[in-house]
Amino acid sequence: MKYINTQEITPQQLAQSLQRPAFDYSARVEQVQPIINKVKAEGDSALQDFNAKFDGIDTPISCVSQDVSQKDLESLDPKIRESFEVAIANITKFHESQKNTEHLVETMPGIQCWRESRAIDTVGLYIPGGTAVLPSTLMMLAIPAKIAGCEKIVVCTPPQKDGNISKEILALCAMLDLKNIYAVGGAHSVAAMAYGTEQIPKCDKIFGPGNQFVTVAKMLVSQDPYGAAIDMPAGPSEVLVVADEHANASFVAADLLSQAEHGVDSHVVCVVLSSEKGKEIEQKLGVQLMQLSRSEIAQQALEKSVMIQVSNRNEAIEVSNQYAPEHLILHLDDVDTVLSSITNTGSVFVGQWSPESVGDYASGTNHTLPTFGFAKSYSGVSLDSFVKKVTFQKLSKEGLQNISDTVINLADLEELDAHANAVKVRL
Amino acid sequence: MKYINTQEITPQQLAQSLQRPAFDYSARVEQVQPIINKVKAEGDSALQDFNAKFDGIDTPISCVSQDVSQKDLESLDPKIRESFEVAIANITKFHESQKNTEHLVETMPGIQCWRESRAIDTVGLYIPGGTAVLPSTLMMLAIPAKIAGCEKIVVCTPPQKDGNISKEILALCAMLDLKNIYAVGGAHSVAAMAYGTEQIPKCDKIFGPGNQFVTVAKMLVSQDPYGAAIDMPAGPSEVLVVADEHANASFVAADLLSQAEHGVDSHVVCVVLSSEKGKEIEQKLGVQLMQLSRSEIAQQALEKSVMIQVSNRNEAIEVSNQYAPEHLILHLDDVDTVLSSITNTGSVFVGQWSPESVGDYASGTNHTLPTFGFAKSYSGVSLDSFVKKVTFQKLSKEGLQNISDTVINLADLEELDAHANAVKVRL
Numbered sequence: 001m002k003y004i005n006t007q008e009i010t011p012q013q014l015a016q017s018l019q020r021p022a023f024d025y026s027a028r029v030e031q032v033q034p035i036i037n038k039v040k041a042e043g044d045s046a047l048q049d050f051n052a053k054f055d056g057i058d059t060p061i062s063c064v065s066q067d068v069s070q071k072d073l074e075s076l077d078p079k080i081r082e083s084f085e086v087a088i089a090n091i092t093k094f095h096e097s098q099k100n101t102e103h104l105v106e107t108m109p110g111i112q113c114w115r116e117s118r119a120i121d122t123v124g125l126y127i128p129g130g131t132a133v134l135p136s137t138l139m140m141l142a143i144p145a146k147i148a149g150c151e152k153i154v155v156c157t158p159p160q161k162d163g164n165i166s167k168e169i170l171a172l173c174a175m176l177d178l179k180n181i182y183a184v185g186g187a188h189s190v191a192a193m194a195y196g197t198e199q200i201p202k203c204d205k206i207f208g209p210g211n212q213f214v215t216v217a218k219m220l221v222s223q224d225p226y227g228a229a230i231d232m233p234a235g236p237s238e239v240l241v242v243a244d245e246h247a248n249a250s251f252v253a254a255d256l257l258s259q260a261e262h263g264v265d266s267h268v269v270c271v272v273l274s275s276e277k278g279k280e281i282e283q284k285l286g287v288q289l290m291q292l293s294r295s296e297i298a299q300q301a302l303e304k305s306v307m308i309q310v311s312n313r314n315e316a317i318e319v320s321n322q323y324a325p326e327h328l329i330l331h332l333d334d335v336d337t338v339l340s341s342i343t344n345t346g347s348v349f350v351g352q353w354s355p356e357s358v359g360d361y362a363s364g365t366n367h368t369l370p371t372f373g374f375a376k377s378y379s380g381v382s383l384d385s386f387v388k389k390v391t392f393q394k395l396s397k398e399g400l401q402n403i404s405d406t407v408i409n410l411a412d413l414e415e416l417d418a419h420a421n422a423v424k425v426r427l
Numbered sequence: 428m429k430y431i432n433t434q435e436i437t438p439q440q441l442a443q444s445l446q447r448p449a450f451d452y453s454a455r456v457e458q459v460q461p462i463i464n465k466v467k468a469e470g471d472s473a474l475q476d477f478n479a480k481f482d483g484i485d486t487p488i489s490c491v492s493q494d495v496s497q498k499d500l501e502s503l504d505p506k507i508r509e510s511f512e513v514a515i516a517n518i519t520k521f522h523e524s525q526k527n528t529e530h531l532v533e534t535m536p537g538i539q540c541w542r543e544s545r546a547i548d549t550v551g552l553y554i555p556g557g558t559a560v561l562p563s564t565l566m567m568l569a570i571p572a573k574i575a576g577c578e579k580i581v582v583c584t585p586p587q588k589d590g591n592i593s594k595e596i597l598a599l600c601a602m603l604d605l606k607n608i609y610a611v612g613g614a615h616s617v618a619a620m621a622y623g624t625e626q627i628p629k630c631d632k633i634f635g636p637g638n639q640f641v642t643v644a645k646m647l648v649s650q651d652p653y654g655a656a657i658d659m660p661a662g663p664s665e666v667l668v669v670a671d672e673h674a675n676a677s678f679v680a681a682d683l684l685s686q687a688e689h690g691v692d693s694h695v696v697c698v699v700l701s702s703e704k705g706k707e708i709e710q711k712l713g714v715q716l717m718q719l720s721r722s723e724i725a726q727q728a729l730e731k732s733v734m735i736q737v738s739n740r741n742e743a744i745e746v747s748n749q750y751a752p753e754h755l756i757l758h759l760d761d762v763d764t765v766l767s768s769i770t771n772t773g774s775v776f777v778g779q780w781s782p783e784s785v786g787d788y789a790s791g792t793n794h795t796l797p798t799f800g801f802a803k804s805y806s807g808v809s810l811d812s813f814v815k816k817v818t819f820q821k822l823s824k825e826g827l828q829n830i831s832d833t834v835i836n837l838a839d840l841e842e843l844d845a846h847a848n849a850v851k852v853r854l
Binding site: 023079080082083084086087089090093094097098100102103105107108111113115116118119120121132133134135136168204205219223225228229233235248250251254255257258260261262288291292293294298339342343344345346347348349350351352353354355356357358359360361362363364365366370372373374375376377378379380382384387388389390391392393394395396397399400403405406407409410411413414415416417418419420421422423425426 | 450506507509510511513514516517520521524525527529530532534535538540542543545546547548559560561562563595631632646650652655656660662675677678681682684685687688689715718719720721725766769770771772773774775776777778779780781782783784785786787788789790791792793797799800801802803804805806807809811814815816817818819820821822823824826827830832833834836837838840841842843844845846847848849850852853
């Protein structure tokens, strides 16, 4: 890791050190737009062609039967089943708590205003797959969708080499009572969910992480008024870890590596309060790295990452807020006192017993979080992501009388006659 | 208005009748992207050039002095000032009520999860202007931004012919204690807020309606990871009005016209339960239209609009949900019984005493709402639009022990060693 000390550099140099590796998707757009166009025009037959081309599977697109997923559930390793159950219970509990009852407000006598949540009707969940099996993403997206009450939940995930979806994913679909499951991935599956095909229902909003093709496809369909909304823009995964002099260097090193192993483009930032702690962490990193099956990936990610020495806790949080990490892990003594000053991040792991991996899988929080500095303006996925909040107002005749002068004066000022007239005609 | 009866047409024909006039912004992109590029490269001098070119004002860009806005407040028509005060009070009351206290959830013994709201640091508000004066938009955006606690609120609005911002807008800025106000509009002001210039601070998120150039500029900067987030995609304004046999046809006609006068591209849908009521409304429309100063605009909008006769209340709501109107006005007897079946819309005006114009200005609800069917997946602007919800998790050693098997099993399944190791190393 590159090592810098904020006392020895300018604010501009610090800003530069915190910059993520640039990504430019414009080249990808040229590859992805024709895929989208073909799926829009030809539907399932285009999907089948792309499945053959990209995944080597040339079978007609169809919804996976519930019998299949039920059978996979019955043959699931009991250890995995139990782990799914624990994770589902925790994620459910936390996302259930995000249901908010809002109260009707009488803004003036006779004028009642309130909001109500309405589930998004049809949502599409993209679950990466193929070689890797990522059931955690399915839990993180399907559970809040179910709590929200979405009418239809569509799941698209790439086929494995045998043409099927991994048995763990299908077992999980059975546990979550998901019914619209398709063995199709990549940009073409995003297009299918955005526009609909003979087999795949058109979705109002598409969720889920993916490679650059998937990311660009989501971006493109979200720009088309006839396409679909998306959860959020995406970049590579990242973590910022803050460690004070009391921090356990082994724990810190393990946290940095658990981010670094995600991919060579993962970004890892470690903020330390002393050079001694920095050296200790570097040393533990070296030891732990050797033992990982994905050590090559992690090493490449670490080479592009940075360790930053700051003078005090406040400065550490300032650096974090400036970077706006997807994940923020705090190895700090008396950690609760800094929480209120944290502004820009997706999810915070508070104290030494809270590694990121608990949030990735099972603590209950969502792991679909804003990357690439988007935490400055976006929240992670939550129950809110699957609903719209509709506002209502109900006036009595008296209420309308009470507000009539105000509305008429402002309509006159904006030179909108008919706006004023809609009040006048009633009184 | 075109008149159709759902009993005489196919579902496909109904869907076609509910389609908004298509808009294709691709031609605009070619015009807007160079404007954005120039502002990014040249900053304020580019803004001055564009102000000269588009608005005929060739003066250096600078922040409007607070003395100026204070003076405008002192000379403001007391009637307008009072109307501003009423609107501000109501909008504040309703948006204050959207503050939610969330509770910490212990998902398992020793595992605490919770969410906290954090204001978006710097927000940019685009307020259309030039010929029209639109203070209502400024209230709808600045009030929730202030309640959220945004550190910096930037206001950009086009200069009037004399080079200044309208005195009502400036007076309102003084009332709302806004300090970063710039007489610059159009796509170039959006670029300035997205990337920052010497004078205009870079914003994390940009809000506000505008013409096609502004809309396209917002779309483009929101796609750039180095740009800014935006409130929502936008299309022309629209209303759907439902009227049963008891509806007052004059009220209904006035509501249709108050939408139609917005612009020739406004979309107006009227759903009636009988042909008699439809005819009565048409007749009132003709009478009221003549009396409007913007009758030509309203007439053109109406020509592209549609009246739909349905068989019953349920079907009326189904048609509305299918269309997903920005505004939904319900002229229905026993109106409360249908509210729970409304799914896709921005804001609902419940009963005959609730014209859209009260929500446009002063009832308290926000008038920045999803158009063009985006209400299927987006909410209108609210306090939520100005904050991020950050998740936190804090585990005790016991908590980590309780969840360790689950995390390790799932990490093993996903073949992420270091994720498992971050737990193992701690225990």
